[in-house]
Amino acid sequence: MSSTPRISVIVGSARPVRIGRQLADSVASTLSTNLDAEIQILDLAEVALPMLDEPLMAGMNQYQNAHTVAWANLIAESDGVIFVTPQYNAGYPAALKNAIDYIYAEWKNKPSAIISYGGRGGLASAAQLRQVLEFIGLDLVDTDASFTIAQTDYTPEWSLGDSDAVVARYADDVRALGDAVLAKIDAEEEAEAA
Numbered sequence: 001m002s003s004t005p006r007i008s009v010i011v012g013s014a015r016p017v018r019i020g021r022q023l024a025d026s027v028a029s030t031l032s033t034n035l036d037a038e039i040q041i042l043d044l045a046e047v048a049l050p051m052l053d054e055p056l057m058a059g060m061n062q063y064q065n066a067h068t069v070a071w072a073n074l075i076a077e078s079d080g081v082i083f084v085t086p087q088y089n090a091g092y093p094a095a096l097k098n099a100i101d102y103i104y105a106e107w108k109n110k111p112s113a114i115i116s117y118g119g120r121g122g123l124a125s126a127a128q129l130r131q132v133l134e135f136i137g138l139d140l141v142d143t144d145a146s147f148t149i150a151q152t153d154y155t156p157e158w159s160l161g162d163s164d165a166v167v168a169r170y171a172d173d174v175r176a177l178g179d180a181v182l183a184k185i186d187a188e189e190e191a192e193a194a
């Protein structure tokens with residue numbers, strides 16, 4: 001691991017008009033202020049994976065497409081990940097499931113946390129995502145953070161008027177998640193060194 005741990009904030013929504021990137025940027029800047037870690041954004045709209053097109057299942061560890069190897073490297077080079085996901089119809093977005101399913105070994109034991117958002121905090125999305133991530137074997141912190149987004153938080157164009165202000169309502173939760181992910185990274189490093 002690099003001397004400064006790298007934590008990636010994964011933007012789980014990939015729509016052309018969305019609030020996920022704004023929220024992830026505000027989460028990243030909240031984390032950067034108090035965490036001794038490099039925080040990077042992995043935006044699924046930019047990663048732009050096609051619908052899963054690997055011939056073999058990811059667990060066989062024989063990736064054949066350059067976009068799969070590039071995505072696998074981004075996760076392998078992340079010491080921890082924080083998923084920022086909206087709720088779509090009581091679940092999490094297809095783009096996020098697709099990105100998860102592309103790779104396998106890179107997720108194993110990855111210190112990680114979930115931040116969900118929606119009209120009521122996106123709790124169903126977080127629960128569904130947790131079930132999948134636990135199945136794969138990520139090392140998830142016990143508690144999720146959830147952001148309730150009010151209609152008044154949106155501009156008429158469906159972006160957030162002030163995403164920093166939205167995230168500030170949950171700053172303590174975000175910092176606690178960051179601390180918990182970093183603690184898991186540290187524990188893993190100590191276990192490797194022992």
Ligand SMILES: Cc1cc2nc3c(=O)[nH]c(=O)nc-3n(C[C@H](O)[C@H](O)[C@H](O)COP(=O)(O)O)c2cc1C
Nearest residue numbers: 013015017018019020086087088089090118119120
């Ligand atoms: C396909 C779709 C389904 C949605 N389903 C829910 C839902 O089940 N619960 C909820 O609170 N909001 C739901 N919403 C509203 C989203 O919380 C809201 O649009 C939010 O901005 C989505 O995040 P995004 O802008 O980053 O894509 C849904 C939105 C979309 C596009």
